[in-house]
Amino acid sequence: MKTAAIVAEYNPFHNGHCYHVQKTRESGCDHVIAVMSGNFVQRGTPSVMNRFVRAQAAVQCGVDLVLELPLPWSSSAAQDFADGAVQIIKAAGVADVLSFGCESTDLQLLKNSIVKLQANETQLQIRQFLEKGYSYPTAVTNALYATGDRHIADFLSQPNNMLAMEYCKHIAESAIEPMSILRVGCSHDADVPADSFASASFLRKQIYGMYNGNKEIYNLYNAMPEQSLQLLHAEMSAKTAPADLNKFNLAAIARLQMLSAVDFLSLPYVGDGMQNRLYDAVQRSVSFDQACDLAKNKQITHARIRRTYLQAVLGLHKLPPMKNVPYIRVLAMNQNGRSLLKRMQTNATLPIIMRHADSAKLDAYGLQVYNFNQSANDFYNLCLPDPICGGTDKTRNIFIEE
DSSP states (O other): OOEEEEEEOOTTOOHHHHHHHHHHHHTTOSEEEEEEEOSBOTTSSBOSSOHHHHHHHHHHTTOSEEEEEOHHHHTSOHHHHHHHHHHHHHHHTOOSEEEEEESOOOHHHHHHHHHHHHSHHHHHHHHHHHHTTOOHHHHHHHHHHHTTOHHHHHHHTSTTHHHHHHHHHHHTTSSOEEEEEEOOSSOTTOSSOBTTBOOHHHHHHHHHHHHTTOTTOOTHHHHSOHHHHHHHHHHHHTTOOSOOHHHHHHHHHHHHTTOOHHHHHTSTTOOTTHHHHHHHHHHTOSSHHHHHHHHOOSSSOHHHHHHHHHHHHHTGGGSOOOOSOOOEEEEEEOHHHHHHHHHHHHHOSSOEESSGGGGGGOOHHHHHHHHHHHHHHHHHHHTSSSOOOTTGGGGOOOEEOO
């Protein structure tokens, strides 16, 4: 039995994700695990649907077992996002390969990129660009140009390739093999669909168009599998999706305006005066989006600003510095997933959380991370079309497909 792991957000689950799962199985993998972001995603926004619903969509569309990537890692830059996901995959003890979408299937080029990035000269250049305020991807690209390796710089500047390289880097010392699946259809974040494929960002725009009363939208029906689309419609009918960005904008800026510049300095990747820029932008803003627009500049990307502000909104600055991922949280499974879970219960090197009561297994640090996620989930629930009171995620059962 060969098991593949996939790292994803499924925000929402669409035909491109189906294609990735299908191609992974066709490569000889009998079982597929997904490590998925929770209610907040890497771009610094609430997910369009609750983590349990997105996990259910994944299982109904071909994934066997869905595990959650805890918020401190799911809201981080590529290197920490990949590190957290791979930690979970390794700790589960059942994956043989890590399958990822990429603009190229040239694994040797990915491995060459890792060697080049780990060279002392490149690392020195990266640190210098980071200290100037550049985002990590931009710092890497600039460092590679500065050291004369334009081919690798051009390769890593393409969507998904940087993340693919980070996955390969983090599994390099393990028995897990990399598997590159060539992306098809439209490009990353494309504004228009291509046949039955559409980017997740395009689909989110369609979903929010429906939410705001646009009756002319139809692209969702071509680009999402039926099971995922049915779940979306059910959640929207129940007014539990999508997360209302207007509510999030106001609630988030209210929290941000209670923070000092020193609070921002306690967040990952903040330094060299960036905390003052973040603080000043907040004080001049009446929404989360406006603060992001005011804080960004040529060196600091909009995505980095959004992630940093989101971490501040949810209180990451109150946690100790991120260490290892402390637990494995199960969100959904089918019968194949049950068999994987049985193997995990023997092989796993971290506590497995199936329900809230299982958090009693955690040590002090693990409980801090778990409670941080619970607090963030409560904040997410307040941003729904019909807000939900706190604590409801603690009583929610995982989805098990019979």
